[in-house]
Amino acid sequence: MTSLELIFYIFSSILLLSSLGVVLFKNPVYSALSLISCFITSAFLWLLLEAEFLALVLVLVYVGAVMVLFLFVIMMLNIELEVETSQFNKIAPLGLIVGLIIVGELMTLIWLRSDQFLVTSSAVSSFDKEVSNSVLLGTKLFTDYIYAFEISGFILLLAIIVSISLTLRRRKGLKRQIVSKQVDIDPATRVKLVDMESEVNK
Amino acid sequence: MLELSLIALTSPLIGGLLSGLIGPTLGKWFTNGVTILSVLISFLISCFILFEIILDPSLIINQDIYTWLSMGNFHFTAGILLDHLTVSMMAVVTFVSLVVHIYTIGYMRHDSGYHRFFCYISLFTFSMLTLVISNNFLQLFFGWEAVGVMSYLLIGFWYTKESAIKANFKAFIVNRVGDMGFLLGIALIFSIIGSLDYQTVFTSNTILLERNIVMTSNITTSALTLACLLLFIGAMAKSAQIPLHVWLPDSMEGPTPISALIHAATMVTAGVFMIARMSPLFELSSTALSVVLIIGAITALLTGLLGIVEFDIKRIIAYSTLSQLGYMVVAAGVSAYSASIFHLMTHAFFKALLFLAAGSVIIALHHEQDIRNMGGLRRFMPYTYVATLIGSLSLIGFPGFSGFFSKDALIEAVAHSNVVGAEFAYYAVMIGVFVTALYTFRLLFRVFHGQLRFKGEKIEESPMVIIIPLMLLSIPSMIFAWPTVGDFVYGNFFADSIRQMPSDELFGYNFTDPMSFLIHTLSGTVVYLSLFGVLTAWFFYIYKPDLPEKFLQFLKPIHTLLWNKYYFDHFYEKVIAKSVASLGSFFWNFGDVKIIDDTLVNGTANTIAKLSAFTRRIQTGYIYHYALMMMIGLSFFLAWAIIRS
Amino acid sequence: MITLQSYLTLAALLFAIGAMGIIINKKNIIIVMMSIELMLLAVNFNFIAFSYFSNDLTGQIFVFFMLAIAAAEAAIGLAILVTLYRNKNTISVREFKQLKE
Numbered sequence: 001m002t003s004l005e006l007i008f009y010i011f012s013s014i015l016l017l018s019s020l021g022v023v024l025f026k027n028p029v030y031s032a033l034s035l036i037s038c039f040i041t042s043a044f045l046w047l048l049l050e051a052e053f054l055a056l057v058l059v060l061v062y063v064g065a066v067m068v069l070f071l072f073v074i075m076m077l078n079i080e081l082e083v084e085t086s087q088f089n090k091i092a093p094l095g096l097i098v099g100l101i102i103v104g105e106l107m108t109l110i111w112l113r114s115d116q117f118l119v120t121s122s123a124v125s126s127f128d129k130e131v132s133n134s135v136l137l138g139t140k141l142f143t144d145y146i147y148a149f150e151i152s153g154f155i156l157l158l159a160i161i162v163s164i165s166l167t168l169r170r171r172k173g174l175k176r177q178i179v180s181k182q183v184d185i186d187p188a189t190r191v192k193l194v195d196m197e198s199e200v201n202k
Numbered sequence: 203m204l205e206l207s208l209i210a211l212t213s214p215l216i217g218g219l220l221s222g223l224i225g226p227t228l229g230k231w232f233t234n235g236v237t238i239l240s241v242l243i244s245f246l247i248s249c250f251i252l253f254e255i256i257l258d259p260s261l262i263i264n265q266d267i268y269t270w271l272s273m274g275n276f277h278f279t280a281g282i283l284l285d286h287l288t289v290s291m292m293a294v295v296t297f298v299s300l301v302v303h304i305y306t307i308g309y310m311r312h313d314s315g316y317h318r319f320f321c322y323i324s325l326f327t328f329s330m331l332t333l334v335i336s337n338n339f340l341q342l343f344f345g346w347e348a349v350g351v352m353s354y355l356l357i358g359f360w361y362t363k364e365s366a367i368k369a370n371f372k373a374f375i376v377n378r379v380g381d382m383g384f385l386l387g388i389a390l391i392f393s394i395i396g397s398l399d400y401q402t403v404f405t406s407n408t409i410l411l412e413r414n415i416v417m418t419s420n421i422t423t424s425a426l427t428l429a430c431l432l433l434f435i436g437a438m439a440k441s442a443q444i445p446l447h448v449w450l451p452d453s454m455e456g457p458t459p460i461s462a463l464i465h466a467a468t469m470v471t472a473g474v475f476m477i478a479r480m481s482p483l484f485e486l487s488s489t490a491l492s493v494v495l496i497i498g499a500i501t502a503l504l505t506g507l508l509g510i511v512e513f514d515i516k517r518i519i520a521y522s523t524l525s526q527l528g529y530m531v532v533a534a535g536v537s538a539y540s541a542s543i544f545h546l547m548t549h550a551f552f553k554a555l556l557f558l559a560a561g562s563v564i565i566a567l568h569h570e571q572d573i574r575n576m577g578g579l580r581r582f583m584p585y586t587y588v589a590t591l592i593g594s595l596s597l598i599g600f601p602g603f604s605g606f607f608s609k610d611a612l613i614e615a616v617a618h619s620n621v622v623g624a625e626f627a628y629y630a631v632m633i634g635v636f637v638t639a640l641y642t643f644r645l646l647f648r649v650f651h652g653q654l655r656f657k658g659e660k661i662e663e664s665p666m667v668i669i670i671p672l673m674l675l676s677i678p679s680m681i682f683a684w685p686t687v688g689d690f691v692y693g694n695f696f697a698d699s700i701r702q703m704p705s706d707e708l709f710g711y712n713f714t715d716p717m718s719f720l721i722h723t724l725s726g727t728v729v730y731l732s733l734f735g736v737l738t739a740w741f742f743y744i745y746k747p748d749l750p751e752k753f754l755q756f757l758k759p760i761h762t763l764l765w766n767k768y769y770f771d772h773f774y775e776k777v778i779a780k781s782v783a784s785l786g787s788f789f790w791n792f793g794d795v796k797i798i799d800d801t802l803v804n805g806t807a808n809t810i811a812k813l814s815a816f817t818r819r820i821q822t823g824y825i826y827h828y829a830l831m832m833m834i835g836l837s838f839f840l841a842w843a844i845i846r847s
Numbered sequence: 848m849i850t851l852q853s854y855l856t857l858a859a860l861l862f863a864i865g866a867m868g869i870i871i872n873k874k875n876i877i878i879v880m881m882s883i884e885l886m887l888l889a890v891n892f893n894f895i896a897f898s899y900f901s902n903d904l905t906g907q908i909f910v911f912f913m914l915a916i917a918a919a920e921a922a923i924g925l926a927i928l929v930t931l932y933r934n935k936n937t938i939s940v941r942e943f944k945q946l947k948e
Contacts, residue, residue: 012857016861019864022885023868028874038888049854049896049899051898054910057911065918070921074877077929099866103860103863144908155916155919162926166923166927
């Protein structure tokens with residue numbers, strides 16, 4: 001087997017094991033760390049698929065920001081390690097069966113219906129090798145998908161506002177400006193124009 | 203002429219409505235005035251039309267005046283038919299109604315429902331006129347039902363009395379049974395001929411005769427016979443023939459004026475009128491005529507016998523009415539429709555007279571109705587006595603009075619008839635003559651002769667407003683027949699309205715003038731039978747008044763049978779009413795409560811509740827359950843994707 | 848030979864493991880959120896694989912946007928979680944059944 005295949009198999013097995021770890025670990029911190037290893041190994045796999053930019057963005061954004069956020073929250077909430085007699089709830093057997101069924105169906109679709117795919121199974125991609133992946137992505141992004149790009153920016157802004165407004169706590173007794181009340185005044189109640197004689201040239 | 207007849211028809215309606223709606227506010231004089239005026243107008247117009255038609259027979263009208271409902275080709279209309287039969291009936295009905303209206307002023311003077319009574323009797327007059335004047339079956343049925351409703355309202359006039367309520371239910375329900383047959387007959391005629399108009403039906407009567415209806419595998423009958431029998435069932439209820447006669451004695455719960463108006467002169471005669479009107483149909487069916495004859499004869503005899511044992515003055519006269527109705531039906535059964543109608547008219551006069559006189563007695567004795575507590579009243583109430591005597595003589599057929607001519611003509615027709623059952627009918631009516639005389643004079647002697655048995659206050663003659671109607675009715679009871687019997691019964695008076703055989707065939711007698719008819723009957727047996735009846739009554743109730751009780755010992759079983767009215771009421775109550783009631787309660791308990799309420803209504807609700815309680819448990823609140831559901835849905839979706847491809 | 852199918856198989860397995868994580872989880876809600884991230888990762892895998900094998904860059908664009916959205920969603924989800932913890936003082940899944948009928 002070629003080195004490509006070897007790399008693929010090693011990394012995919014690490015990926016699968018880590019994902020099992022996410023689900024099965026008792027300690028949530030271990031779960032979070034397993035998820036981080038999932039992301040890193042999948043970044044490697046994406047490199048194999050010539051999606052360099054996205055692989056790096058995955059590590060930077062997902063691992064660097066989102067998982068760190070997860071860890072913050074896990075640390076912040078005092079989570080006790082539960083000592084449970086059984087890991088799994090009552091519905092677990094049914095869930096496992098359904099899961100197996102889904103996997104089986106997906107396998108059927110993938111392997112036995114592959115003639116209906118619109119793409120060939122083993123073509124080698126011919127992305128433009130002259131230019132880097134970022135340039136290619138950027139070209140497509142800022143021309144064909146500019147609208148979606150702007151909206152996704154807006155959604156990120158929305159996420160910020162939502163998070164802050166949900167979790168913000170104000171300390172009582174703190175003096176601060178309320179800008180909306182400052183702006184919402186009627187000049188007639190604040191300003192009075194008075195006619196006066198000039199004091200200067202008397 | 204048409205407009206006049208419409209005015210005659212509707213003026214009692216207007217009078218009734220006005221007196222009923224605004225009479226209570228305006229007072230007795232308004233009610234009296236408006237209703238009597240309206241009936242008087244109706245009466246005068248009826249007499250006028252009668253004379254006009256007698257003078258000029260071409261004025262006969264048969265016209266539709268209003269289309270009530272149209273269905274495709276068929277139109278249900280209201281119409282007016284003015285021929286000899288109709289206008290004679292109109293005159294009689296309005297005359298008796300007028301007399302009763304005047305009488306009511308005195309009779310109901312102290313009653314709190316004064317205005318309501320006048321309203322009802324005026325509306326009744328309108329209903330009866332509608333029935334008589336109609337030219338199609340639908341309007342006839344409308345009038346039929348309307349008089350039934352007014353009779354119900356009037357019998358139960360004192361609605362706080364429980365016996366009155368029971369009586370009016372009984373009357374209405376028994377009439378309903380008859381109406382069922384009546385409607386079936388009308389429907390049969392309509393389904394075969396396709397029209398409800400008299401003219402059309404009568405000219406197509408042979409079509410009905412030829413059409414055969416198979417009732418069972420063994421019995422086939424012509425549609426005409428079946429229709430006539432069904433129509434006769436309606437007449438049986440309305441004219442109180444056995445077995446649907448049970449309501450009439452109980453209808454005496456109503457005030458006496460209505461007993462006179464409805465249950466003597468007009469409503470009960472509607473059945474007889476209908477048979478005469480349908481003579482073109484009945485004539486073609488000898489089976490139907492035999493049935494009519496036999497039932498009429500049975501009624502005439504058996505109900506007359508009941509009059510001998512009764513003690514309530516109104517009930518005796520009620521049984522007399524039943525018996526006389528039997529006579530009229532017998533006459534129709536032997537195809538002597540003209541005699542039947544003539545007897546109807548004379549009977550209206552003398553029976554109303556008898557009822558009103560009885561009412562006068564009741565009022566004078568402060569609502570005492572048992573004849574065992576009366577006696578010797580002729581000293582105190584001479585006018586009433588004379589009126590009762592005149593009515594009684596007319597009823598038994600004393601030579602010269604109106605009842606004599608009608609009854610004897612009728613009996614002659616029966617004697618000459620060849621219809622199946624005519625012999626039985628002849629013996630029945632002959633015995634009936636004796637019985638009639640017996641109970642009539644029993645009544646007269648016990649009430650007006652003998653010792654005074656009434657223990658109460660002083661007895662005075664009734665006021666003028668009661669006596670004048672009695673006098674008004676006495677006159678036709680005596681002399682009505684003299685000028686009319688020749689034409690009405692033996693002549694062609696009703697030739698345009700009634701179809702019957704020529705009179706010399708029918709009666710076996712060539713009528714020339716009343717006097718010779720009278721002499722002719724003296725050679726027959728009828729007069730002597732009634733005389734014998736009077737003598738028997740005199741013997742038992744004046745000569746030896748203690749004899750009846752002794753006789754009672756001998757005749758105890760017969761007396762019990764008669765006293766219980768042949769157990770008809772008993773049978774109806776215990777057998778028929780009970781079984782219908784139990785059928786109804788079965789349907790209620792099982793059908794309604796169990797099936798519809800429990801199973802369908804409650805059951806549906808319960809099933810849905812149980813289903814939803816079961817289904818509700820899917821909503822557990824746990825997210826992972828919901829996620830599982832989504833996964834299951836996803837697996838179905840994937841399976842579909844696999845199968846589809 | 849690494850074919851498209853292998854990548855798709857990998858993505859399918861990841862997806863199923865993520866789904867199972869939600870269903871058989873008995874611990875706390877953080878695990879649910881992490882399982883959701885796993886499922887999103889599986890979908891991204893699919894897109895990248897198809898993009899590679901069909902020579903179309905559109906798949907990668909899609910992943911781009913999905914990364915952004917997933918990040919936003921994780922942030923908001925955690926904010927909600929924090930608020931929930933402040934109200935109920937626990938994040939065990941068995942305590943959250945207010946939607947029960």
